[in-house]
Structure formats: structure tokens, C-alpha cells
Amino acid sequence: MASSGSASDSGSNAGRAPVDVGVVGGGIAGLTAATALARRGRRVALFEAKRYPFHRLCGEFLSPEFEALSATVGFDVSPLAAIAAPMRRTRFTAPRGRPFEDALPGVALGVSRYAIDAELARQARAAGVELFEGEKVRAVRGGGPDGSSAIVTDAGEVECRRVVLATGKLRTEWRRLVVGGELAEAQHGPLMGLKQHGHLDGVGDVVEIHTFPGGYCGVNPIEGGRVNVCLIARTAAFKPHKTPERFLDWIASRNRHLGARLAAFRPLDEPVLAVQSHFDTGPVDESLRPREALLAGDASGMVSPLAGEGMCLALRGGRAAAVLLDAHLSGRVGWDQVLRLARECEQDEKGGLMRLGKVLEAALFQPALASSLISLLSVAGPLRRAAIVGTRKLSPALPEALRGLATAAPEAT
Ligand SMILES: Cc1cc2nc3c(=O)[nH]c(=O)nc-3n(C[C@H](O)[C@H](O)[C@H](O)COP(=O)(O)OP(=O)(O)OC[C@H]3O[C@@H](n4cnc5c(N)ncnc54)[C@H](O)[C@@H]3O)c2cc1C
Structure with a gap:
């Protein structure tokens, strides 16, 4: 077992005292x-399948709200802000027509997930979280006394009074944990x-979105004078090309602006990060939602990455889960109400963005x-503002x- 914080390194979870969450x-x-x-003084164990720091599929565009939002849960993002590349403008291109460029409604930050997640993990440990890195959860078994569950890893089991499933965009992942088995292909996104x-020279302080048939590719600056090139596409558009390299050649041939960018791009000596297993944007199917655990972040429904708000929304989802679970563990809110309020908050925070996205x-x-849309945005000022501001x-x-509910919470301040 690879733990940080106060967890034992004995290789077994046997005999461990239950944690709150x-x-x-x-x-x-x-x-x-x-x-x-x-x-809030709760005993928390967090299980992450990988070891920090690690790369993750993401545009790495931190929207202008991230800093203020992080402060409400006590995260200090100044170490990230100090290395980040600022972005003040956005630029869209399409296979035909003129590009359009406009100001962002604030200064966004370009920082790699390699840096962001490792920094937040460091602060989580400092706050007292028992962090089990490199520890993939195999199952979550509910049905214990008073709603408790067991988190099962290869190292053993940890009893938890309550569980948060924050497993990300692959919805099949939390389904697999709570239901077991593999899901049918049709249930993947x-x-x-x-x-x-x-x-890449000449990117400056602009986040670029280049569209191509079946997807779009973001190009934006991150720390260390580097640039992140990140695309999202329909799997059906990718499949005929079989490899990332051939797919990149194809999309470069479909949009000349993107083609020029990719031709000048000098990749670092890092592997291309690819998620070819399927995910989807939009809400979770309510009939599949587990009753024994809270879903948070992308696991509870994903807003299109186009909005550039996924990280802020994940932070909000994690914060809501913490407020609700703290109130529940203090006996102030019943479990059914926790589930209902969690859904209400998701709807409130993600519903509109999910539909627009x-x-x-x-x-x-x-x-x-x-x-047509990009040409329209170029000429229609108020519409353009609505689209940019509406997504953030x-x-x-x-x-x-x-x-x-947030009585003793940093959120209340
Ligand atoms: C292509 C793309 C581009 C994006 N670009 C942006 C952007 O520019 N800006 C932005 O704000 N958002 C962006 N997003 C969205 C953003 O990345 C997500 O919304 C955000 O990362 C969600 O956070 P999360 O904590 O819910 O999930 P994640 O960040 O995905 O974290 C889930 C974690 O769970 C772990 N895990 C999963 N299963 C297990 C298990 N069984 N046991 C242990 N650990 C497990 C995984 O290893 C992972 O570390 C983008 C998303 C995509 C797909």
C-alpha cells in the first residue's frame, strides 16, 4: 500500500479503524x-489509482473563476498562479470562413494538470487527508450498518461511514465499482x-479552438513557455485513422489554421496522451445513479470541455459533497435529503451549461x-458575448x- 499522511505502509488494510468518508x-x-x-475535522481516506504527479487528458485552461472558488475551500492556488501562462483572448477557426477572436471575460490561467493535481494533493495531505496513491479501487460494497460501505483495493478493505465517487468522465468506472462486472459497449460514450x-511560437495569451469534422482541438499556453494541444472528437471520426499520428495528419488537412499550428508544433519528448475508451458529455442516467454513495465532479455528469469550466465545476461538486456529508455525519441531514440536495446543486450548477455545451x-x-456559427459570432457582437459569457x-x-448547512465551514466565509 502506497499511502501518504498517517496511513500504514504495512501492505494491508486489515484491522484499520473505519474512516468517516x-x-x-x-x-x-x-x-x-x-x-x-x-x-472540518473528518477522518478521510482518498484513493487515487495513479501516483502524483501525472499527466491527464485536459485542455489545462483554468477559467478566471478558479482562484476565487479555490479560496472558498481553503486551497491556496498562488503556487500555480505564479507559474501559469495568462490568457486574455479566445480565437475560433473552422474548416471554412474567417477566424474570430475576442476578449475573454477575465484572465484565465494555463497550467498543466501535472502541476495542478500534484499541488492540490500536497495541500490535501497537509489538511490531514490519508492519501493512498497508486491504489486502484476494485469495488465499493454498500449495505453496512447505518449506510456504511467498504472500499475494496488489492491491499484490503477500508470501512467508510460514507463514500464519494469522484472517478471522472468514464461513467462505466463508478458503475463497475458499485454494480460489478463490465458494461455493454452501448453504455459507453x-x-x-x-x-x-x-x-509553438506565436500563441501569446490566446486560447485557440480549431474545429474539424467530428471534433475540435484546443491550443493554449501553459507553464514553462510550453503549449498544450488537446482535442476531443467523436470516436467514429477517429476510428478510420487508427493511430493518433494519422488522425492528427487528417485533421490538419481539414482546417488550414489548425494545419499551420500542427506543422509548427514541436512536441516534447512525452507520449501522446490518448483516451480512446469512450466518454460522453451530459447528465448521468438517473436510473443508474447509486444510492449508496455520492457522485462528484464528472462522475455526476460532464459539461462539454468547450466551456472550459470542468475544473471549476469539479471543485464545486467536491465542495458540495463535503458540505452535505459533514451535515449528514453530524446528524443534521438524512441520507435521502443528501442525495436530493446533491442532485439539486448539480442541476443548478451544471444543468444549463450541460445543455448549452x-x-x-x-x-x-x-x-x-x-x-456558419463562427462567421455569425464574428459579426454579431451581443450574440458572441452571450456565448462566451454564457459558458462561464x-x-x-x-x-x-x-x-x-455550511455552519463551521470555510465556505461560509
Ligand atoms: C479533452 C478534455 C479537455 C478538457 N479541457 C478542460 C479545460 O481546458 N478546462 C477545464 O476546466 N476542464 C477541462 N476538461 C474537463 C476537466 O478535465 C474535468 O471536468 C475535471 O478533470 C473533472 O474532475 P474530476 O475530479 O471529476 O475527474 P478527474 O480529474 O478525471 O479525476 C478522476 C480521478 O479518479 C481516478 N480514478 C478513477 N477510477 C478509480 C478507481 N477505481 N480507483 C482509484 N482512482 C480512480 C482517476 O485516476 C482520476 O485521477 C476537459 C476534459 C476533457 C476530456
Whole structure:
């Protein structure tokens, strides 16, 4: 067992005292939930399949709200802000028509997930979270006394009074943990992604979105003078090309602006990161939602990465889970109410963005529509503002439904 914090290194979880909350997944949602609970004095164990620092498929565009939002759970993002590349403008291109460029409604930050997740994990440990790295959870077995569950890893089992599933965009993952077995192909989502870091001259402080048939590719600066190239596409568009390299050649031939960028891109000596297993944007199927655990972050529904708000939303989801579980463990809220309020908050924070993201994504995936939409944005000032601001209008405040619950919380300040 590879743990940090106070957990034993004995290789077995046998005989361990139950924890208040077990968190599965150490992305932004899981790290936030765990840290916010630990700051409230709860005993928390967090299980992350990989070891920090590690690369992750992501555009690495931190929206302007991230800093203020992080402060509400006590994260200090100044070490990240100090290395980040600022972004002030956005630029869209399509296979046909003119590009359009506009100001972002604030300064966004470009920082790698390699740096972000490792820094938040360090702060989670400092807050008292028992962090089990390199520890993949194999199952979550509910049905214990008073709703407790067991988190099962290869090293043994940990009894948890409650569990948060923050396993990310592959919804089959939490289904596999709570239900067991593999899911049918039809239950996977239709999207895939690729990313690579490298050097590219002339990107400046702009986040670029280049559309191509069946997807789009983001190009933006990150720390150390590097650039992140990250794309999301329908798996059906990728499949005929078989390898990332051939797919990149193909998309470069479909959009000349993207082609020019990819031709000048000098990749670092890192493997292309590819998620070819399928994920999807949009809400979770309510009939599949588990009753024995709380879902947080992408696990509870994913907003299109086009919005550039996934990390903020994951942080909000983790924060809501912490407020709800703390109130529940203090006896102030019953479990059914926890599940209901969690759904209400998700709806409130992600519902509108999920719908808008789906519509924009569907349009941008089709070359003719993408070209028309981008031309329209170039001429229609108010519409353009609405599209840019509409995808990022989150305030750092706690959702209305949770305000009465966050008594001893840093969120309340
Ligand atoms: C292509 C792409 C580009 C994106 N670009 C941006 C962007 O530019 N800006 C932005 O804000 N958002 C972006 N997003 C969205 C953002 O990455 C996510 O919304 C955010 O990472 C969600 O955080 P999370 O904690 O829910 O999940 P994740 O960050 O995915 O973390 C889940 C974690 O759970 C772990 N895990 C899973 N199963 C297990 C298990 N069984 N046992 C132990 N650990 C497990 C995984 O290893 C992983 O570390 C993008 C997403 C994609 C796919």
C-alpha cells in the first residue's frame, strides 16, 4: 500500500479503524471533497489509482473563476498562479470562413494538470487527508450498518461511514465499482481525446479552438513557455485513422489554421496522451445513479470541455459533497435529503451549461454549421458575448440549497 499522511505502509488494510468518508478518485472533485472534509475535522481516506504527479487528458485552461472558488475551500492556488501562462483572448477557426477572436471575460490561467493535481494533493495531505496513491479501487460494497460501505483495493478493505465517487468522465468506472462486472459497449460514450505538450511560437495569451469534422482541438499556453494541444472528437471520426499520428495528419488537412499550428508544433519528448475508451458529455442516467454513495465532479455528469469550466465545476461538486456529508455525519441531514440536495446543486450548477455545451458541441462538430456559427459570432457582437459569457458565469458562492448547512465551514466565509 502506497499511502501518504498517517496511513500504514504495512501492505494491508486489515484491522484499520473505519474512516468517516472514503473518496474514490484524486482529481479535482475528489481532492476538494477530501480536503474540505478534513478541514472540518473528518477522518478521510482518498484513493487515487495513479501516483502524483501525472499527466491527464485536459485542455489545462483554468477559467478566471478558479482562484476565487479555490479560496472558498481553503486551497491556496498562488503556487500555480505564479507559474501559469495568462490568457486574455479566445480565437475560433473552422474548416471554412474567417477566424474570430475576442476578449475573454477575465484572465484565465494555463497550467498543466501535472502541476495542478500534484499541488492540490500536497495541500490535501497537509489538511490531514490519508492519501493512498497508486491504489486502484476494485469495488465499493454498500449495505453496512447505518449506510456504511467498504472500499475494496488489492491491499484490503477500508470501512467508510460514507463514500464519494469522484472517478471522472468514464461513467462505466463508478458503475463497475458499485454494480460489478463490465458494461455493454452501448453504455459507453461516443467521445475520445488526445493531448500533447510542446513548443509553438506565436500563441501569446490566446486560447485557440480549431474545429474539424467530428471534433475540435484546443491550443493554449501553459507553464514553462510550453503549449498544450488537446482535442476531443467523436470516436467514429477517429476510428478510420487508427493511430493518433494519422488522425492528427487528417485533421490538419481539414482546417488550414489548425494545419499551420500542427506543422509548427514541436512536441516534447512525452507520449501522446490518448483516451480512446469512450466518454460522453451530459447528465448521468438517473436510473443508474447509486444510492449508496455520492457522485462528484464528472462522475455526476460532464459539461462539454468547450466551456472550459470542468475544473471549476469539479471543485464545486467536491465542495458540495463535503458540505452535505459533514451535515449528514453530524446528524443534521438524512441520507435521502443528501442525495436530493446533491442532485439539486448539480442541476443548478451544471444543468444549463450541460445543455448549452451539448448544442455548441453538436454545431462545432459539423464543418458547415461550425463555419456558419463562427462567421455569425464574428459579426454579431451581443450574440458572441452571450456565448462566451454564457459558458462561464459561475459565482464562487455556495449554492442556495446548501447555505444553511455550511455552519463551521470555510465556505461560509
Ligand atoms: C479533452 C478534455 C479537455 C478538457 N479541457 C478542460 C479545460 O481546458 N478546462 C477545464 O476546466 N476542464 C477541462 N476538461 C474537463 C476537466 O478535465 C474535468 O471536468 C475535471 O478533470 C473533472 O474532475 P474530476 O475530479 O471529476 O475527474 P478527474 O480529474 O478525471 O479525476 C478522476 C480521478 O479518479 C481516478 N480514478 C478513477 N477510477 C478509480 C478507481 N477505481 N480507483 C482509484 N482512482 C480512480 C482517476 O485516476 C482520476 O485521477 C476537459 C476534459 C476533457 C476530456
